[in-house]
Amino acid sequence: MTHPAYQHTQPLLRWQTALVLLLLTALISASFLSLDMHWAELFSDQSLQSSRDFLAGFAPPDMQASFLHKTAMATLETLAMSALGTVLAALAGMLLALPASKQYGTLLYHCSRLLLNLARAIPELVWASIMLIAAGLGPFAGTIALAAHTTGVLGRLFAETLENLPPENAQTLKLNGASRAQIFFYASLPMGLPQMLSYTLYRWENNIRAASILGVVGAGGLGQMLKYHLSLFQMHSAATVIIAMLLLVALVDALSFAIRRRLTR
Structure with a gap:
């Protein structure tokens, strides 16, 4: 037999779902009506x-050889910016994810959140503009801008990953006298690492596109x-650069997809 409490929750969930869909429909309709679309x-x-x-x-x-060489160097620079920015963000995000997760909640929880x-609410272009003032033109400002924004994204995703882990292993270690650091390195990190790596690779794909855009402000x-x-x-020169962008994005997307697929098997 179905539990009575479950029977009462089903209509409530249906009403909540219907209400959310109704509000979304109203919001989309209002958006079309309020915008002057031609x-x-x-x-x-014409x-x-x-x-x-x-x-x-x-x-x-x-397709001149000298220009192709220049484009290839810029492609490697864009790739390096995205890779280094993502690695720095993953490390910083991991450090902030620990106090930002309820599982490891401390007095720093709200400050970390x-x-x-704040880090992910500021777009990469705004971060790049700030960093250009501090560090000048060039890839260094773009790398730090990518790292700053991506830290906010990965830190939040890492924190939610830690919160959603099954608690049994951590509780067992805690009952046996393990410290919080030992619980993290021997229980939480091994269980959450595949998901965290998957998130990191996905953000790397996004940062490739973002790194290509950041150059517009001189990064x-x-x-x-x-x-x-x-x-x-x-x-004609711009067309070559655009083709290089498309090839780089396609290559990184395919590589990231292959690695994430292997991690989730």
Whole structure:
């Protein structure tokens, strides 16, 4: 027989779900009504012709050996920015995740949560603008900007991973006199590490795209090259940079997907 309490909760959950869907529908409808959307102009003959003329200016891409070498160096710089920024963020996020998780809750819990929320609430471009003032133009500012924003994201995800771990192993070690550090390294970390690595790799994929954009504000890499050539209307050179961006993103996406798939087996 079904427990009476469960029978009472089912209609309540259905009403809550219906209410949430109703509110989302109202919000989406209000968004369409409040925005001045000119769909007809977007798909007009003049708009389509202007778009075709603009895209035609990118062909053919610049394939000179000297420019390809320069693009390859910028690609490696973008890759290095994203990788180093993600590694720094994973380390900082892990340090902040411990006090930010209820499982390891301390007096620093609310401060850690506030710091993580602040770090991820500020976009990478804003972080990059701040770091450019402090560190000047170049990839260093972009790397720190990526690390700052990603720390907030990974720290929150790591904290939730630790909170959702089964408590049995940690409780067993605690009953046997293990310290909090021993419980973390011998119980929590081995259990949560695959999920944390999966989150880190996924954020690396996002940081590849973000690193390409950060160059627009002068943070180095492919983005800085793209801004330079577009500002001078050198469309053929810009096309080569865009192709390099697409290839880099596709390569990192495929590599990250393969590693995450192996981790979750």
